[in-house]
Amino acid sequence: MVLVAFLWAICFPFIVVGLPDAPPLLFAALRALLAGLCLILLAFTKGGRPSYSLRQLLILAAIGFSYTGMGLGGMFLGAGKLGPGLATVLANAQPLFAAVLSFFIVREVVTGRVFVGLLIGFIGVVVLAMPEMEFGNARFSGAVYVLGGAIGTAIGNVLLKYQAGSDDIYWSMGIQLVIGSVFLGIASVSLGEGF
Template identity: 40%
Template sequence: MKKADGKPRQNLSVVFGATLTMLLWAMCFPLISISQTYAPIMLTATLRAIIAGGFLIFFAGLLRRPIPNTTRSYAYLSAIAFFATSVGFWGMFYAGRLISPGLATVLTNTQPLIAGLLGWCILNERVGKQSLVAYAVGFLGIVVISGDSIYSSDPQSLSGITYVVIGATSIAISNVLLKKIASHVDVLYAMGLQLLLGALPLLLLVLLQAPMTIQCCDIKYLWLIVLMAVPGTALPFAIWFWLMEKAPLYQLNVYSFLTPIFGLYFGYMFFSESLSFAQWLGVILVIFAIPLASISPGQKTT
């Protein structure tokens, strides 16, 4: 490999971008937990998607970015909206009410394994033995981090486990679809449109629910929604789409294992949760897994 072709700088941008994305996504977990005292969780999910999508489309128009103009692009964006936002948000938000955070974290972070397998089967991305070891080590780290929550909790609801597995699988499918159109559609319009389209089924679900007590006009709730929508959703979605052009999907998905680590940190910050020895061990395993996958030999980039 050439040293003067900008590769090291590109790799550094991928590391920074992927890490920032996981940090911003992890920031949403304590915000979602706090928001439950103000409004039903599906209403929060819907408002988060609508505000984030509207912000991205407004910004894209301001910058005069090219609007998607092919039937193929809108077909892909509709499918991504269904899997990433409609089903993904539905599964993750509902699961958070039915099962323990530890078990939800473990199941959610099977998404990189599912996406890596789909990328191998559909995108023909070659995953070497070293990357497979990295996935195994990263997932082991997640299990170790969440072990106390899993084994000390009450018997878990089968429906809650089903919700989170469906959500994780849907996000994995959307990542494969994103990879296929990443170089053909403007990042801001792509993410904005998929969030708005994906919010429609969520809004229908909210309207079909029984009358609810809502404190939407509370300024604290409005701030929570804005934080979840803009830095917590719009920005990381845009960065993630941009990263799809820069690195193989299996390599990017390993960074998803960082989300529960950041979640533990925010748990300490917001809820005074402390890390046990086992959790620190899990953190070390996850940190070890990321460079192990990133330097995997035999990969091809275009």
């Protein structure tokens, strides 16, 4: 779990390093496509073959749009305006959004202990982000992008939980990443991003 937290935390510094050389949505699309193809290759080497119903594919498309499209799109658009530290702090509001969505979508009960932890986390995000929240500032729009990405990631996490156990995680994550990369690619082209 520490490795996962570490990899998540260093994501924004790597994004900031790459942004001067690539437009944000195209950069996010290529990152998602590469990651998705790697996971699909890994799934193939494990020997399984995907078999999804139309309903499951639609859920994967929704996950791809929210988790990858909105999540990575918000991260990549916001990171260049905020800087990696604040972007990481704001992105970690995602569990707060996921807890609320889980309550309504999968009827997950939030215990008192979890609620206190979420409340402390929320207060921490607000306290750390408050000095940077100046209206009319590029940093504010960056914060909106990152928080929008956190909401997208939360929606994707809840949908993944909803679909949990229905198939191999490598296939599900790989396919949703590829689908999400298509959404990001379309957004990049629509906004006229170029190298």
